[in-house]
Amino acid sequence: MATRTLARPNWIGGSFAVAWLLIILLPVYLMVRAALESRAAYTSGGPLAPPTEFTLENFGLSFELGFGHYLLNAAIITVGTVAIVLVLVPPLAYAIVRSRSRGVKTVFRLLLIGLAIPAQVVVIPLYYLINSIGLYDSLLGVILPTAAFVIPLTTLILTGSMREINNELYEAISMDGAGPIRTFFTLVVPLSRGGIATIIVYSALNAWNGFLLPLILTRSPEVMVATVGLSSFRQQYSVNIPGLMSAVILTIIPIFVVYLFARRSLVAGLMGVGGK
Amino acid sequence: MLTRRPLVALSFALPALLLYSVIVIYPLFSGAYLSLTDSSGGPKADFVGLDNYVRLFGDGDVWDALRVTLLYAVVVVVFQNLFGLLLARGLYNRPRARKIVTAFVLLPSLVAPVMAAFIFSYIFAPEGALNSFLGAIGLDSLQRVWLGDPSTALFAVAAVNIWGFAGYSGIIYLAGYSAIDKDVLNAAAIDGASGFSRFRYIEWPLITPALTVNLALNVIGALRVFELPLVMTNGGPANSTTTITMLIYRNLFGSAGGFAYATALAVFFLLLVVVVAVTMTTLLRARERRMF
Numbered sequence: 001m002a003t004r005t006l007a008r009p010n011w012i013g014g015s016f017a018v019a020w021l022l023i024i025l026l027p028v029y030l031m032v033r034a035a036l037e038s039r040a041a042y043t044s045g046g047p048l049a050p051p052t053e054f055t056l057e058n059f060g061l062s063f064e065l066g067f068g069h070y071l072l073n074a075a076i077i078t079v080g081t082v083a084i085v086l087v088l089v090p091p092l093a094y095a096i097v098r099s100r101s102r103g104v105k106t107v108f109r110l111l112l113i114g115l116a117i118p119a120q121v122v123v124i125p126l127y128y129l130i131n132s133i134g135l136y137d138s139l140l141g142v143i144l145p146t147a148a149f150v151i152p153l154t155t156l157i158l159t160g161s162m163r164e165i166n167n168e169l170y171e172a173i174s175m176d177g178a179g180p181i182r183t184f185f186t187l188v189v190p191l192s193r194g195g196i197a198t199i200i201v202y203s204a205l206n207a208w209n210g211f212l213l214p215l216i217l218t219r220s221p222e223v224m225v226a227t228v229g230l231s232s233f234r235q236q237y238s239v240n241i242p243g244l245m246s247a248v249i250l251t252i253i254p255i256f257v258v259y260l261f262a263r264r265s266l267v268a269g270l271m272g273v274g275g276k
Numbered sequence: 277m278l279t280r281r282p283l284v285a286l287s288f289a290l291p292a293l294l295l296y297s298v299i300v301i302y303p304l305f306s307g308a309y310l311s312l313t314d315s316s317g318g319p320k321a322d323f324v325g326l327d328n329y330v331r332l333f334g335d336g337d338v339w340d341a342l343r344v345t346l347l348y349a350v351v352v353v354v355f356q357n358l359f360g361l362l363l364a365r366g367l368y369n370r371p372r373a374r375k376i377v378t379a380f381v382l383l384p385s386l387v388a389p390v391m392a393a394f395i396f397s398y399i400f401a402p403e404g405a406l407n408s409f410l411g412a413i414g415l416d417s418l419q420r421v422w423l424g425d426p427s428t429a430l431f432a433v434a435a436v437n438i439w440g441f442a443g444y445s446g447i448i449y450l451a452g453y454s455a456i457d458k459d460v461l462n463a464a465a466i467d468g469a470s471g472f473s474r475f476r477y478i479e480w481p482l483i484t485p486a487l488t489v490n491l492a493l494n495v496i497g498a499l500r501v502f503e504l505p506l507v508m509t510n511g512g513p514a515n516s517t518t519t520i521t522m523l524i525y526r527n528l529f530g531s532a533g534g535f536a537y538a539t540a541l542a543v544f545f546l547l548l549v550v551v552v553a554v555t556m557t558t559l560l561r562a563r564e565r566r567m568f
Contacts, residue, residue, distance in 0.1 A: 008369075009366070009370045010365045010369070011366075012362065012365075012366070013365035014366040014367075014373065016359070016362040016363065016366055017362075017363050017367055018377075020359065020377070020442070020443070021380060024381065024383065024439070024443065025380065027395050027439070028383075030399060030405050031395050046403070046408055047403070047408050048409060048412060087291070088291050088292035091288040091289065091291070092289045092291075092293070094288055095286070095288040095289040099282065101285055101286075103282065104282070104285055104286070104289060107293065113550060114296070114300065115496070116496055116550050116553045118499075118500045118521065118545065118546065118549060120502065120521050120524045120525070120545065121307060121542040121543065121545065122303040122304055122542075123528075124307060124310065124528065124538065124539050125302075125306040125539075126299065126303040129298075129299075129303055129306075144295070144299060147295065148295050148300055151295070151296050155292070180284050205386060209388035209389070209391075211388065211502075211503050227388050227390045227391070230390065231390065231507065244394060245398065248394050251388065251391055252387055252388075255386050256386075259383060259386055263379065263382070267378065267382065
């Protein structure tokens with residue numbers, strides 16, 4: 001895949017790639033730099049001056065304001081969402097890929113339209129619904145909708161990877177007398193590990209980065225998540241850029257860590273979407 | 277086998293479909309009903325037919341928001357794809373550089389839009405990094421209050437979107453490039469085809485599927501933008517960044533009695549997104565068929 005051709009590499013695109021790398025990393029640098037400086041030093045030096053001293057006091061302030069708790073809530077919502085997606089989506093994708101029934105095919109097409117549904121359209125009735133079943137202002141009340149909204153995308157990704165399983169394998173295991181359930185657990189799940197890893201990453205990202213659903217469906221600080229909490233910090237932080245940036249970093253670090261371990265499945269997921 | 281047993285297949289699909297129906301489909305329909313009432317959030321609501329929709333078409337704010345949203349989508353889609361293509365074209369033939377750059381380009385797309393919005397609010401601030409940088413290299417005349425000036429605010433917000441997702445588009449284009457048969461590219465190079473004609477006559481037709489996917493994803497993503505204008509500008513200045521999603525949000529939490537009207541606006545918005553998405557994919561698929 002990554003072999004050179006005889007054609008000379010394109011230099012405009014090549015220089016752009018280098019420039020783009022800088023454009024990506026510069027904001028990251030500015031953010032880290034601001035977060036590691038004391039407020040006084042930041043105010044006197046401005047955003048570009050090389051840092052003179054390093055301090056962790058901004059991170060301390062974020063934790064004092066309760067940010068650690070918001071991160072914990074986001075983590076619980078993320079784990080809950082991933083768990084639900086893991087239980088629900090693989091069987092659905094399996095049914096879509098292997099069934100010849102027209103009903104199931106239609107369901108798949110409708111799910112694809114679901115990709116286009118903006119959360120804004122359903123938040124008001126959803127708020128009533130969650131309220132009426134007593135889940136308003138609870139973590140579970142955020143987990144269920146977050147998982148539901150990520151079903152179309154994860155199903156699309158997973159059906160793509162399940163379609164690659166060779167038909168002969170299905171025939172072989174069927175000759176062995178395996179029913180749908182055994183086929184699913186001993187053949188389909190092990191052979192679509194890559195796709196399953198990708199949907200774990202995507203649903204985790206969606207849950208961790210979610211904003212509108214927790215904004216509408218929660219109210220009290222006990223169940224607030226980092227993205228929403230940060231917006232509410234804004235007043236306290238309006239003159240405290242280092243403090244704000246430290247909270248942003250705390251929220252981004254887990255994503256970077258996941259990315260380190262899951263880059264392959266992320267890229268593979270995207271490549272699967274683009275190559276076909 | 278599952279292939280011949282619809283009921284078994286259905287039972288595998290059912291749990292996920294159940295959750296999706298309860299959480300997304302049911303609210304979708306009850307929202308559609310709500311938009312035909314004068315509900316203001318309380319239990320009392322009267323059926324008013326299409327009143328909210330009639331009001332919507334006569335509402336100047338809606339047309340302004342529509343204009344802002346479409347302009348935003350065009351800017352974002354054009355630059356995201358241009359940059360994505362440049363990245364892919366620059367990298368597909370450089371295995372080592374490709375490894376290094378692709379290790380980073382996806383990172384911005386993983387950062388929550390809210391967080392990206394905070395980082396860039398600080399960069400675009402009057403005393404922020406961008407203006408300091410322009411001052412430092414002697415371009416003081418270009419300094420702006422980026423987010424406070426109606427002529428630049430929307431583009432500043434769009435820039436964050438592009439920062440986040442051009443690399444994402446680039447990876448999808450790279451996938452398109454790696455599906456191209458290397459022998460074809462080699463033959464063209466030996467025949468002495470120039471870079472531009474190789475691109476125009478070989479690469480461009482062959483990355484068509486990647487283009488289709490990118491345009492569809494980018495347009496849907498851009499139309500749905502919400503957190504970026506919410507955090508960076510709150511729709512201002514002078515409504516220059518009030519997208520449809522922002523207008524829905526404002527009607528929900530702002531003026532009294534906007535509840536049913538906000539839902540009508542949301543239904544209108546859903547139709548807009550679906551119509552644009554379906555039209556575009558249909559056109560692009562037809563284009564793919566013409567090309568092969």
